[in-house]
Amino acid sequence: MEQLNVAVVGAGLIGEVHARAYAAHPGANLRWVCDLDIKRARKLAKHCGGRATKDVKDIARDPSVHAASVVTPDFAHRAPVMALLKGGEHVLCEKPLAMKTSDARAMAAAARKRGLQLMVNFHNRWNPLFLEAKKETAPKRFGEFVLGYARLSNPYWVPKKLLSWAGRSGPEWFLLPHITDLVLWLTGHKDVRSVRALGQKKLLKSMGINAYDAVQASVTFADGSFCTLESSWVLPDAWPSAIDFKLNLQGSRAKVEVVADDQGIRVTGRRHSTPYVSAVQNAFGKTTGFFQEPIMHFVDSLLAGREPECPAEEGVAVTAVIEAAVKSIRTGRAVKPQGA
Numbered sequence: 001m002e003q004l005n006v007a008v009v010g011a012g013l014i015g016e017v018h019a020r021a022y023a024a025h026p027g028a029n030l031r032w033v034c035d036l037d038i039k040r041a042r043k044l045a046k047h048c049g050g051r052a053t054k055d056v057k058d059i060a061r062d063p064s065v066h067a068a069s070v071v072t073p074d075f076a077h078r079a080p081v082m083a084l085l086k087g088g089e090h091v092l093c094e095k096p097l098a099m100k101t102s103d104a105r106a107m108a109a110a111a112r113k114r115g116l117q118l119m120v121n122f123h124n125r126w127n128p129l130f131l132e133a134k135k136e137t138a139p140k141r142f143g144e145f146v147l148g149y150a151r152l153s154n155p156y157w158v159p160k161k162l163l164s165w166a167g168r169s170g171p172e173w174f175l176l177p178h179i180t181d182l183v184l185w186l187t188g189h190k191d192v193r194s195v196r197a198l199g200q201k202k203l204l205k206s207m208g209i210n211a212y213d214a215v216q217a218s219v220t221f222a223d224g225s226f227c228t229l230e231s232s233w234v235l236p237d238a239w240p241s242a243i244d245f246k247l248n249l250q251g252s253r254a255k256v257e258v259v260a261d262d263q264g265i266r267v268t269g270r271r272h273s274t275p276y277v278s279a280v281q282n283a284f285g286k287t288t289g290f291f292q293e294p295i296m297h298f299v300d301s302l303l304a305g306r307e308p309e310c311p312a313e314e315g316v317a318v319t320a321v322i323e324a325a326v327k328s329i330r331t332g333r334a335v336k337p338q339g340a
């Protein structure tokens with residue numbers, strides 16, 4: 001295959017990243033842009049190429065389409081993914097793969113049954129900071145994993161202004177998948193024995209958003225090692241960055257710490273800020289940054305006939321951990337993830 005015909009389902013901020021990446025890849029041809037808001041789909045299609053539609057079935061029925069990105073809200077992944085797989089297209093799905101382990105397993109099984117690739121977009125695996133961390137957590141350097149801590153949080157303005165569907169997700173689904181995947185990937189641990197979590201719905205709920213303010217989960221692995229994961233949506237809006245992102249992993253031979261929200265630039269004007277610059281940048285007419293790298297990798301992998309990074313099964317594992325955390329919050333007990 002010399003050219004990959006692709007589509008994007010979901011024309012929001014991250015959908016635009018996917019569309020721009022496909023438009024920039026010499027081996028990809030953007031055929032469709034789909035969004036329930038047809039005006040938004042038409043606007044993105046006009047800029048990046050392809051036809052606009054508000055019905056994913058138009059893409060699924062198009063025999064010329066080889067692959068598609070699903071960039072819909074967190075709660076709305078299963079239906080378009082299953083429709084596209086049924087239509088014979090490979091799929092790149094934004095994290096989380098699903099908000100129910102049963103849905104995630106069904107999606108992975110459908111892809112396997114049809115011999116199709118289903119990749120989950122854990123884009124922080126392409127973040128240069130974590131690529132370096134991956135080298136440093138190699139067993140010969142790092143030794144045995146002992147304990148860890150990871151935090152990824154947003155200010156209030158993210159659920160209040162950026163996400164109209166915040167009440168149907170939460171920091172546990174919008175943010176926690178990133179750090180859950182990073183810990184599993186960096187440590188090589190897949191055998192989660194139990195998850196015990198705490199969460200609170202108070203501040204956002206008082207604003208009419210039915211979502212957790214914050215979630216903290218203690219994850220224990222079969223070998224006795226453990227890690228604390230936490231995400232919040234109630235950082236003050238005066239926080240200088242869009243994220244509060246830290247990771248700390250301790251091994252028997254080394255310790256790795258990542259401060260991912262400090263990008264090395266500080267700006268002081270009307271307010272003090274530390275812009276998050278490495279994800280997406282417009283470099284003299286071209287889009288660059290690690291947000292687009294997994295999309296390029298998806299295209300490269302399909303053109304080369306190989307399985308891409310972040311296969312569906314790893315998305316299932318992340319969903320299982322987070323679903324266990326949500327159940328632990330509700331029951332007050334430690335929960336074993338499904339399939340663990």
